[in-house]
Amino acid sequence: xxxxxxxxxxxAPSHEVxxxxxxxxxxxxxxxxxxxxxxxxxxAEPASHTFxxxxxxxxxxxxxxxxxxxxxxxxxxxxxxxxxxxxxxxxGVLIRAIQPTQxxxxxxxxxxxxxxxxxxxxxxxxxxxxxxxxxxxxRSLAQTPFKLLPAIAPVDVVxxxxxxxxxxxxxxxxxxxxxxxxxxxxxSK
DNA sequence: CTCGGGATTGACT
DNA sequence: GTCAATCCCGAGC
Numbered sequence: 001x002x003x004x005x006x007x008x009x010x011x012a013p014s015h016e017v018x019x020x021x022x023x024x025x026x027x028x029x030x031x032x033x034x035x036x037x038x039x040x041x042x043x044a045e046p047a048s049h050t051f052x053x054x055x056x057x058x059x060x061x062x063x064x065x066x067x068x069x070x071x072x073x074x075x076x077x078x079x080x081x082x083x084x085x086x087x088x089x090x091x092g093v094l095i096r097a098i099q100p101t102q103x104x105x106x107x108x109x110x111x112x113x114x115x116x117x118x119x120x121x122x123x124x125x126x127x128x129x130x131x132x133x134x135x136x137x138x139r140s141l142a143q144t145p146f147k148l149l150p151a152i153a154p155v156d157v158v159x160x161x162x163x164x165x166x167x168x169x170x171x172x173x174x175x176x177x178x179x180x181x182x183x184x185x186x187x188s189k
Numbered sequence: 190c191t192c193g194g195g196a197t198t199g200a201c202t
Numbered sequence: 203g204t205c206a207a208t209c210c211c212g213a214g215c
């Protein structure tokens with residue numbers, strides 16, 4: 001199998017990397033599955049954490065591409081991004097939903113729910129199910145505990161406006177696996 | 190310094 | 203539909 005880092009150039013703009021991640025498989029310590037929903041963010045648009053420039057919180061987004069940006073959302077959840085674009089650019093792809101394929105029992109225990117559809121359908125849920133912790137911030141996606149594998153077969157990717165933001169609503173930078181029942185919400189246009 | 194708003198979720202009316 | 207949980211950070215005084 002081809003190495004995904006030879007197939008995807010993480011130094012490309014986040015909105016170009018994002019659709020390529022749909023269908024890829026992502027695991028943390030062997031727990032995870034197929035990426036079915038992501039969103040792209042870039043310093044040039046006001047919905048991004050990096051819009052106002054570097055800070056302690058978003059520093060890893062300004063670091064080298066191909067690494068993790070882990071942030072605390074609403075003071076409660078841990079969410080995961082893949083850093084994109086050249087170093088210093090401040091762009092990334094938020095992992096919003098995963099179709100579970102490995103580690104169901106572990107994910108059910110961590111999440112406290114039994115319904116498979118609710119294990120990883122949302123950025124905060126992905127963080128909890130895969131045990132994303134702040135210590136992963138800045139770590140390379142090519143190294144343990146991460147494992148990122150290319151899609152087994154070509155997939156249909158659909159896109160639309162991003163969720164949960166109040167700025168730059170016009171950018172269609174949410175990318176989903178067409179017809180997937182594991183999305184955090186149905187795609188709107 | 191205080192204040193307010195989130196790239197959210199789950200419990201409740 | 204409403205709302206609280208709770209941390210980071212920018213805006214404003």
